[in-house]
Amino acid sequence: MIALRNIQKTFRVPKREAGFGRAARSFFRREYTEIRALDGVSFTVPDGQTVGYIGPNGAGKSSTVKIMSGILTPDGGECEIDGLCPWRDRKKHVANIGVVFGQRSQLWWDVPVADSFALLRDIYGVEEARFQKTLRELTELLELDEILKTPARMLSLGQRMRCEIAASLLHEPKTLFLDEPTIGLDASSKIAVREFLKTLRREKNTTIILTTHDMADIEALAERILLIGKGKILLDGSFEELRKRHGGKKLLTAVVDGGTVPVREGLVLLEQKPGLWRFSVDPALLPVSDAIEALAALAQLRDLTVEDESLEALVLSLYREFRV
Amino acid sequence: MKLYFRYFAIHLKSLTQYRASFVLLTIGQFLTSFSAFLGIFFLMERFQTVRGFTFSEVLLFFAVTLLSFSLAECFARGFDTFSSMLGNGEFDRILLRPKGTVFQVIASKVELSRMGRLLQAVLTFGVAVGTGEGDWTADKIVLLALMTLCGAVFFAALFVLGAAVCFFTTEGLEVLNIFTDGGREFGRYPLSVYGKEMLRFYTFVVPMALFQYYPMLYVLGRSDNPLLFFSPLLSLLFLLPVALLWRLGVRHYRSTGS
Numbered sequence: 001m002i003a004l005r006n007i008q009k010t011f012r013v014p015k016r017e018a019g020f021g022r023a024a025r026s027f028f029r030r031e032y033t034e035i036r037a038l039d040g041v042s043f044t045v046p047d048g049q050t051v052g053y054i055g056p057n058g059a060g061k062s063s064t065v066k067i068m069s070g071i072l073t074p075d076g077g078e079c080e081i082d083g084l085c086p087w088r089d090r091k092k093h094v095a096n097i098g099v100v101f102g103q104r105s106q107l108w109w110d111v112p113v114a115d116s117f118a119l120l121r122d123i124y125g126v127e128e129a130r131f132q133k134t135l136r137e138l139t140e141l142l143e144l145d146e147i148l149k150t151p152a153r154m155l156s157l158g159q160r161m162r163c164e165i166a167a168s169l170l171h172e173p174k175t176l177f178l179d180e181p182t183i184g185l186d187a188s189s190k191i192a193v194r195e196f197l198k199t200l201r202r203e204k205n206t207t208i209i210l211t212t213h214d215m216a217d218i219e220a221l222a223e224r225i226l227l228i229g230k231g232k233i234l235l236d237g238s239f240e241e242l243r244k245r246h247g248g249k250k251l252l253t254a255v256v257d258g259g260t261v262p263v264r265e266g267l268v269l270l271e272q273k274p275g276l277w278r279f280s281v282d283p284a285l286l287p288v289s290d291a292i293e294a295l296a297a298l299a300q301l302r303d304l305t306v307e308d309e310s311l312e313a314l315v316l317s318l319y320r321e322f323r324v
Numbered sequence: 325m326k327l328y329f330r331y332f333a334i335h336l337k338s339l340t341q342y343r344a345s346f347v348l349l350t351i352g353q354f355l356t357s358f359s360a361f362l363g364i365f366f367l368m369e370r371f372q373t374v375r376g377f378t379f380s381e382v383l384l385f386f387a388v389t390l391l392s393f394s395l396a397e398c399f400a401r402g403f404d405t406f407s408s409m410l411g412n413g414e415f416d417r418i419l420l421r422p423k424g425t426v427f428q429v430i431a432s433k434v435e436l437s438r439m440g441r442l443l444q445a446v447l448t449f450g451v452a453v454g455t456g457e458g459d460w461t462a463d464k465i466v467l468l469a470l471m472t473l474c475g476a477v478f479f480a481a482l483f484v485l486g487a488a489v490c491f492f493t494t495e496g497l498e499v500l501n502i503f504t505d506g507g508r509e510f511g512r513y514p515l516s517v518y519g520k521e522m523l524r525f526y527t528f529v530v531p532m533a534l535f536q537y538y539p540m541l542y543v544l545g546r547s548d549n550p551l552l553f554f555s556p557l558l559s560l561l562f563l564l565p566v567a568l569l570w571r572l573g574v575r576h577y578r579s580t581g582s
Contacts, residue, residue, distance in 0.1 A: 073578045095422040110338035122330045
């Protein structure tokens with residue numbers, strides 16, 4: 001169980017000014033800009049839930065994850081994870097969580113992965129029998145058999161990510177934080193990671209907090225979406241609720257030879273490239289057939305596709321709606 | 325302690341991946357300190373004594389300093405590259421593990437290539453003892469060991485001090501190398517040869533003289549005050565402000581996330 005109440009975090013960033021004179025002055029008297037990274041963030045996550053934590057860059061996602069994992073201390077507010085406060089009971093708390101940073105490794109670079117795992121066993125003080133059992137399970141599910149003897153630096157990104165995830169689970173944490181776990185992975189590795197996380201949730205009832213920019217991750221995994229922007233939680237709900245509330249829109253892609261873009265209520269131009277227009281159509285305001293008619297009247301249509309708006313577009317329109 | 329050896333084993337394994345570079349580094353370390361040794365040798369050849377200390381006596385000062393320094397370096401050099409640990413987020417990783425921060429930084433790096441310097445120090449000890457005419461009673465040997473041990477802890481504390489400063493400046497302060505590498509250089513000779521002011525500085529501010537100079541007087545038979553046995557232990561007081569600054573630094577880091 002994770003509970004955050006009114007978490008506040010402000011960073012002081014020194015102002016860097018252009019020009020030598022100003023730079024010299026700032027050497028002696030620094031001026032700071034205050035950045036409100038988190039402005040009263042509150043939410044609770046029950047055990048076993050998978051939460052997709054989304055928001056544009058700089059919205060406060062990593063700060064929240066860092067606070068929940070005990071790396072950062074907030075300026076104000078309360079946080080309790082399984083009865084512990086991450087920053088006050090750091091050592092006890094971190095023994096209960098696993099953290100994967102997509103862009104940073106936790107493996108020792110020059111030694112075989114198996115050795116890194118063995119050291120982690122000692123750091124977390126995992127019993128040998130338990131460790132062997134967990135390792136066997138992870139090896140099977142993540143197909144690590146052949147790469148355990150390879151030094152981490154010689155792994156491909158996909159292989160490494162599988163090892164990273166295994167490494168963060170060796171001490172069987174109750175809560176797993178994943179920061180961009182699929183960044184830079186190819187399609188098959190992405191799918192392997194997602195499938196594994198689904199299994200983990202099903203079999204171990206692990207609570208998973210996932211930040212990502214890849215909407216396919218969210219779509220495949222998250223039962224619940226938290227949208228953060230400018231340090232505030234803007235939206236909290238299931239994927240279906242989100243779609244119901246903001247969705248139902250259709251995506252219209254037209255290949256044209258020329259003509260003018262029609263202007264109608266309910267028809268929003270998303271993208272305009274030479275010969276390719278993309279619209280979002282809100283059927284509540286404008287029936288799709290009317291939209292097509294309006295388009296055909298003003299432009300030389302060559303091809304036309306109509307599809308459900310993707311989650312990606314949905315999130316983009318949310319960002320716009322909340323101006324983040 | 326057991327965990328430290330596990331870390332140690334990992335480093336050893338990593339080393340075998342870069343065998344040639346390890347051998348060359350070790351030889352390089354050996355040669356640089358060897359030139360320091362030669363420096364003393366030629367100087368003493370000219371002047372015979374420095375402030376009343378003979379060649380082999382000076383060598384003993386040098387050996388204690390060098391041995392303490394290289395021991396500290398072997399184990400605590402992780403603090404020397406600490407600014408990069410802060411920069412690349414490795415310190416975040418350390419905070420994510422259920423062990424103490426100081427321990428993890430110490431364990432994060434083992435500089436076995438510094439063995440070259442260590443070997444040099446041991447050899448210097450040998451030469452100093454071999455050419456000197458001191459009678460080696462048990463109490464003197466014990467004191468010498470104590471001096472070396474406290475010296476190693478002291479130099480390690482200096483490394484930690486340098487690292488703790490990084491929390492506030494992000495970049496390390498080069499100035500502090502005056503005390504680490506500089507301390508090693510100064511420690512080649514008895515700290516009294518630099519004059520009263522310097523000796524006072526190295527007694528009260530950076531208490532190097534407490535393990536390098538005063539107790540050595542007992543070892544060399546120039547004083548028989550048994551209180552000098554406590555002198556190296558006193559230098560450990562230096563740990564207190566350093567530990568305090570480290571704690572402050574970790575707290576600062578965790579509230580800025582720099």
